[in-house]
Every structure is written in structure tokens, then in C-alpha cells.
Amino acid sequence: MVFDLDLTLWDCEDISSTVPPYLRISKDIIADSNGRLIMLREGVRELLTWLKGLGATLAVVSWNVKWKALEALKGLGVKDYFDYIIVEPHPRKDIMFMKLLSAVGKVDRAYFIDDNRTMVELVKRAYPWVRTLTYLNEVRTMREIKEVLRRELKVKEGL
Ligand SMILES: [Mg+2]
Numbered sequence: 001m002v003f004d005l006d007l008t009l010w011d012c013e014d015i016s017s018t019v020p021p022y023l024r025i026s027k028d029i030i031a032d033s034n035g036r037l038i039m040l041r042e043g044v045r046e047l048l049t050w051l052k053g054l055g056a057t058l059a060v061v062s063w064n065v066k067w068k069a070l071e072a073l074k075g076l077g078v079k080d081y082f083d084y085i086i087v088e089p090h091p092r093k094d095i096m097f098m099k100l101l102s103a104v105g106k107v108d109r110a111y112f113i114d115d116n117r118t119m120v121e122l123v124k125r126a127y128p129w130v131r132t133l134t135y136l137n138e139v140r141t142m143r144e145i146k147e148v149l150r151r152e153l154k155v156k157e158g159l
Helices: 044-053 066-075 093-104 117-126 142-152
Strands: 023-026 029-031 037-039 059-063 084-088 111-114 131-134
Parallel strands (some): 111 131
Antiparallel strands (some): 023 029
């Protein structure tokens, strides 16, 4: 399960333009050194916990400055959910995906969630077998992502 960061996992549209260090304001909110707030999307923690419980491999693929993205993930307390974190300062997510897949090895299936349609198409073109979901379009909340996954992966009731 592969997640984008900006406008997908959190409400910030460009974490690279924020200025660490980040200060934890509440469970799901951090502030950068200029007081700019970055909020984790509602339900992210629950979704990641649920996916971990199902045994899913979790990854980040993001076009950003890596150390800032890592600091923000750490600041929000979600970094350790991810088995792979690929953050590079260019928009070629198909290349980042290639790196991710070669690091993970053989996978039966993969999901990719990103708010940017261009990124979704780039990955889809390179890897047509990857199931893509455009955030804020096909799915609008973490709960909706969970419902899609539950349906498609045939997850039993109660899980
Ligand atoms: Mg994004």
C-alpha cells in the first residue's frame, strides 16, 4: 500500500516549503518554526493501524525534500508505520515506484493513493497492474479508502 504525502496523508500542499523543526501541537497537528500548521488527515492513523493488522506492507512515495518529510512524519508520530519511505526531489513517481518495487521484491498486488492525477497516471502507465486511487476524487476520506480495500481484498466483517 503506497501513499503520497502532500494533500494525501496530510493537509499541507508542500512540506518542502515548511521550515523545521516541527513542534507537536496535538496528536494530529504539528507546527513548523514559522507557526505554519500541518495536520494529518482524519483517520490516517486508524487506516495505517488497520492495514498493518492485515499484514500489508506500507510505503511512502513522495516528491519532496527527504529530511523534511521524514521529520514531519516523525513529528506526527506515523513514520514507524512505513516499511519503505521513498522521498525524492523530482516528480518522476514512476521512477520512485521502480525503486520501491525493486526494494520490496515480488508483490501480489499494490495500491497507490495520490491526490495528483498526473502522478497517478504516470505510475499507472509504467505499472498498469497497480491499483490506483486518486485522493479527493475517487476517494475523499481515509474511511472511503478502507471501504474500497475491504471490498476488493474481501476482508471479513469485524476486521
Ligand atoms: Mg500530493
